[in-house]
Every structure is written in C-alpha cells, then in structure tokens.
Amino acid sequence: MSQQLKVLFIGDIVGSPGLSLLETLLPSIISKHNADFVIANAENSHEGMGINEEIIRSLYKLGVHVITGGNHSFAKWKIYPYMKTDPNLLRPLNYPKGAHGFGYGIYDIPGTSQKIGVVNLQGRTYMQTIDDPFRTADWVLEKVKEQTNIIFIDFHAEATAEKMAFGWYVDGRASVMAGTHTHIPTADARILPKGMGYITDVGMTGPYHSVIGMDKETAIKRFLIQTPHKYKMANGDNRICGLVTEIDTETGQCSSIEPVTFPGFETKASS
Template sequence: MAETVSILFVGDIVGSPGLQLTETVLPSLIKKYEADFVIANGENSHEGHGINESIIKSLHNLGVHVITGGDHSFDKWKVFPYMRENNTILRPLNYPKGNAGSGFGVYEIPGTSYKIGVLNLQGRTFMKAIDDPFSAADWALSKIKEETNIIFVDMHAEATAEKISMGWHIDGRASVMVGTHTHIPTGDARIFPQGLGYQTDAGMTGSFNSSIGMDKKVAIKRFTTGVHQKYRAAEGDNHLCGVFAKVDTETGKCVHIEQVTYPEFYSSKES
C-alpha cells in the first residue's frame, strides 16, 4: 500500500468564537485524523477582519503549521513586520509585488522525510482587481515542484465558477485545492481525474447564529437600508468547518478527501 501524508485544513476562523472553538477542539481533531500537517485560514480571526501576531502564535501552539489568508490579510497593519519575517503566515500570492508577506512556502512535514508546498491565491471575480491568480499559480507550482510533489492550495474567492476553474487548471499539478472566503461549506469534496482533491469552499469556523460569522441583525440592516453598518462578530451555535485529505507521497495525488464539520449540523429537530 502506498505511503500517504494526512492534511487537516481549518476553514476561515472568524473572531473570538472561532478562535475559542479552534482552541477547544483542534487538538482532538488532529488526534482523530492523525494529521501530519495542519493548515488554517486565519484572515478573519481578529475581530472578524485581519489577524495579529498573538493569534498567529496561539494557532501555531495549537498545532497549526501554516496560516493562510485572503482579502482581509492586510486589515491589521501591525502584523506586517511579522508577515515579512515569517513564512508560516501566508497571504494571496497574486497581490502586487511590494506587499508584506509570502504567497507560498515549502515546509518540512514533522515526523516524516517529506515536504509540503502551500500556496495561497485570491480570485478576482466580485473582488479586488489584483493580479491574475491563474498565471500566479503556474509560476508558483513550477517553483514548488522543484522541491516536492505534495502541494496544497487555498483559493480565496467569491465566485464558485472561478474556484472550480482553478481546480481544473491545476489538476495534475497540485495535490489538494480548497476554496475559502464565502464561509459556507460546500458538499462537493471529490478527486479530479488527474488526482487533485477538491472542495469549492471549506466553510468557516465560528458562529453560525449569524450572517457568515457576523451579527445577523447588522447584516439585515445593511441589506434593507443600503447603508453601511459596522459589522461585529456574532456569537452562538459555533462550528468548526474544514477539510481532511490524504496524499500519496510518491505521486502527490490525493487518494482521499472529506468534509469536516464539528459539531455536525442537524437538518431536523425532535418535537
């Protein structure tokens, strides 16, 4: 039987509720899935927008090896020096040159002789007009392939069509691609023909008594009035959403992928 490495990904951690739940359940999930490498998207972890050095260190202490980002990676400017000095906190590669941080890195997988490449990209449809993520992916994957065939991609994007198009674009060149940003988990975890493990969106880790992690009353006001209202992180009905995958160490192909939700959602209640 081929040797595999196990990767656990934690979807967008939103505010204190998401951080508290991650702190509570992540160690047991790492043990349950026997995860060799843990990645988490943390761009919403500080008050729902951005991240700071304290949170980064806390997530590393919990067992997270790499933290990915997205359109809120640069919301808290005090983290910029830390991002410049530490490649375990990523931001989307396709932001223009000169911004703080790295868009990808290659890391030792603890307890093994293998390395894993982690690439962070951001879509452009209904989002900021930044550089092309497809050409950025081509360049980064060629660089990562010089060191390892095991490659994980966090594609932070609004449009499902853009995410799945990226999946087809990198199928056969990456091991796993998971979408982030919409905060709603999709039920389409599958393996593409050339071995890419794929899920359109991992979902979020935080309060589902909310509108994508934010106070639902504020969200409704924004929609009904058309006027900006300051968001604040919601509380209650907290869930950790993510993805678990196994990758063949020789070929770099995904051999197993599944959605992770803790606690699980329930579609009915007993009367």
C-alpha cells in the same frame, strides 16, 4: 515507497468564537484524524477581520503548521512588519509586487522525510483587481515541484465559477485545492480526474447563528435599508469546518478528501 500523508485544513477562522472552539477541540481533532500537517485560514480571526501576533502564536501552539489568508490579510496594519519575518504565515501570492509577506512556502512535514508546498492565491471576480491567479499558479507550481510534488492550495475567492475554473486549471499539478472566503461549506468535495482533491468552499470556523460570521440583525439592516452599518461579530452555534485529505507521497495525488464539521448541522427539528 509510497505512503499516505494526512493533511488537515481548517476553514476561515472567524473571531473569538472560532478561536475559542479551536482552543478546546483542535488538538483532539488532530489526534482523531492522525493529521501529519495542519493548515488554517485565519484572515478573519482578529475581531472578524485580520490577524495579530497573539493569535498566530496561539494557533501554532495548538498544532497549526501554516496559516493562510485572503483579502483581509492586510486589514490590521500592525501585522505588516511581522508578515515579513514569518514564512509560515501566508497571504495571497498574487498581490502586486511590494505587498508585505509570503505567498507560498515549502515546509518539512514533522516526523517524516517529506516536504509539502502550500500556496495561497486569491480570485479576482467581485474582489480586488490584483494579479492573475491562474498565471501566478503556472510559475509557482513549477517552482514548488522542484522540491516536492505534494502541493496544497488555498484558493480564496468569491465566485464559485472562478473557484471551479481554477480547480480544473490546476488539476494534475497540485494535490489539493481548498476554496475559502465565502464561509459556507459546499457539498462538492471530490477528486478530479487527474488526481487533485477539490472543494469549492470549506466553510468557516465560527458562529453560524450569523450571516457569514456577522451579527444577523446588522446584516439584515444592510439589505433592508441599503446603507452602511458597522461590522459586528456574531456569537452562537459555533462550529469547526475543515477538511481532511490523504495524499500519496510518491505521486502527489489525493487519495481521499473528507469535509469535517463539528458539531454537525441539525437536519431535523428538535422535539
């Protein structure tokens, strides 16, 4: 019989500001939305770039089932040996053969008889020239469908056009495609004609008094002077940006998709 599965996705976690907020609020957000399965992108969780074992363990304790990544998954070399051992820690599947870690997995959904496939892919426009995510999706989606038709894709990419093109390409073959990497939440969450939930970018979980998580003054100097400046984490106006989706367990199609932002952004000046 058809049931509705609720999947909560947490957008790019940026450094200690994002982690601290999740430690306080994530369990209550999971409870509020009755989430059956939780995925979080954490490639920027360690000092704004990369991840470590302590953070991974902390996220699992908070209720995260699968951690996805992106172009900064390999930023901290000490994580490489661990990446080989934890199938719940993903990095983009379309890195060339020989890269550490796992690019997708099929997981039991706690309290149910259902399984969910989670696929992590990375775009190539203005990013590393890795393997083709479109062709990679062709074979991995067929492989996952041998075990489940519930499939969640984290597509980590710079160009909005590439994200949108990829969304149209996999519509009807995946349940949800959540865009990550640009750290700015987009207002285009919707269900595409063949039943896939889509959003160009979920946004980041971290400090919004920043330039995509970076200290404002340091970022401005980069543009004014056009010379390199050391990355410096920002702090302040910390928010969680995520996505709650409902998926029909029989068809694998998305029945609802809703961005989650807490606290919400102010749209009027305070008096």
